[in-house]
Amino acid sequence: MSSLFSPLKIRNLTLPNRIVVSPMCQYVADNGKATAWHQVHLGGLALSGASMVFLEATAVEAAGRITAGDLGLWNDDTEAALQPVIKAMRLVSKAAIVMQLGHAGRKASSAVPWKGGKLVDLSAGGWENFGPSPIPHTEGDRAPTTLDAAGLDRMRQAFASTAERAARLGLDGVELHAAHGYLLHQFLSPISNRRTDAYGGSLENRMRFPLEVFDAVRAAFPADKAVGVRLSATDWMDGGWDVEQSIAFVKALQARGVDFIDVSSAGISPEQQISAGPGYQVPFAAQIKQATGVTTIAVGLITEATQAEDVIASGKADLVALARGMLYDPRWAWHAAAELGATIEVPPSYLRAAPHGQSKLFRRG
Template identity: 50%
Template sequence: MAAKLFSPLRLRGLELKNRIVVSPMCEYSSQDGFANDWHLVHLGSRAVGGAGLIIFEATAVSPEGRITPDDLGIWKDEHIEMLKRITSFIESQGSVAGVQLAHAGRKASTSSPWKGGVKVPEDQGGWQTVAPSALPFSDAYPMPVALDEAGIQKVLDDFRAATKRCLQAGFKVIEIHAAHGYLLHEFFSPLSNQRTDQYGGSFENRIRLLLEVVAAVREIWPTDHPLFVRISATDWTEGGWSIEDSVALANVLKTKDVDLIDASTGGNVPNARIPVGPGYQVEFAARIRQETGIPTGAVGIITDAQQAETILENNQADLIIMAREFLRDPYFPLHAAQELGADVPWPVQYERAKRHK
């Protein structure tokens, strides 16, 4: 039987050549939001390595939406040229270029991990952060201001403008980042949203901003281009966002022209107890898929070909979205194909190495 990991997947007008996805991974290697040669080589090598879909890292829709001053951005037209160069190369290798549109909310204005990961004061290049409510992520993070009506409208306008630039830059998939304690996830969770207006309180109110962002993106994004949403399926904390909430949200998103749920977890509470281990988040993708029928992507310490193949064979997900393993091995798909006995084309420049003998 042919390996399911190397079977194509059609989403709207797009066909992915296999089920292997490079997960968005922050590189913290930009200046003023610009992509550069690091991104070209980092992402381009994964296309050479055979991934079906390569999703660019969390790409800020506004300067204040960055996690750090070193984040990738798409808030001005000048960003497009280099992004287009990278997407063109990815496409030339038979892969698809996607992008994760992001706003960091209250977890913004911090330094990159290897610079300490601490809050950056405004007088040192930081900025005022925003959130659903004036509640910091932790004492080590900046104090956000609660978004008012004009602030919410700006978020929507920023996502809409970013989507236009995504088209010009050659992206074929957009993933809206609504996970990991960033702005849209902050609205979902009662642990971070204490609003009393139409964006707080009830489940319907707390998901309202995401639905408005989805609608704003879909105003621009072509009907034959897939739209993903990444969520944290649970806060891993009592009283927070839950898998039951995630199933309910997925049922709504399915009716709003969203094509796939990228099911991660956590990130909204600093001291959540998370049982990290191989495939520890797969069950959430499986449950959302089973209970709603919407396609899902599985993430979370998926590190070998047989593990990925088993997830697909068990109908727990439709895509395998990998991060750290791709940092260790940019050519994971080519090696996985050999392991699973799938005959996939290699770049012609590398054909001489396809066989070990």
């Protein structure tokens, strides 16, 4: 029996396989509001065969958007715009739907990637960005506004409020985005956090605000539903955040009831030195899982069925998440099931799509 197609229970969820669609920013929202693009895009991914689909990073306040096109969930308008998207996904698929809650911090107010991705000047439509310290992400950019006590409280409330809205939308879980150089990661990393108060300096202090945000979200989201965290296991920089600190952070999250850890890396600075290759981030997930026993999601150039099968079968991680690979091949999970001799659930309308001689590939969903 394929390990990749074995079930897994996470709090209230029983997932029929270990394949996850990663959150992928689309940069096409209308002032935070989901559009027809999201309904078509996410509806298609819900039909991929993956057991869990993440919505893209969703800003908890307007100032927390990476770009002007980021999806958001901070008011009634953004909540209402997501309702038909979630309804459509539920109509076509049983996949669990999870939202990634994010705030870009000092990386907010950027241009979309296909227009260079650089910080947008205030005079050109950009907006004030915030961070733990007045240190810009890229040398020469304007420095973020340092979050004071009132600002920290506003952030905690924003994350909790968005979690409440996600619950009203009927989502199956939420994930805090503490990776890729965004706000919560900025507090964790000594590269971006130079505070001298209770939120900076020591590891305990740098973890304090992300842990407070987790507590606020966990309290705001239904107790029977899952709350996870995505982290960058390493900054790929000397003197930065690393795996040992990540393990300490995960242990603190476990004490607070975290349900899963989504293990990525990098993003804190353009000076990072990444050694990328097939499955290059899987060892980080394996180290965290071995040290803590937490349910882990492995990511990073996982492209082949046999590669994903090995990650699960060898115990390196509990789930594998695909992003670009799923966009390139929206039926990746179907093809993996065929290659590994597994059976995958599909809607009745798709039962006749199985290739000749592989009638046992599909079961009715």
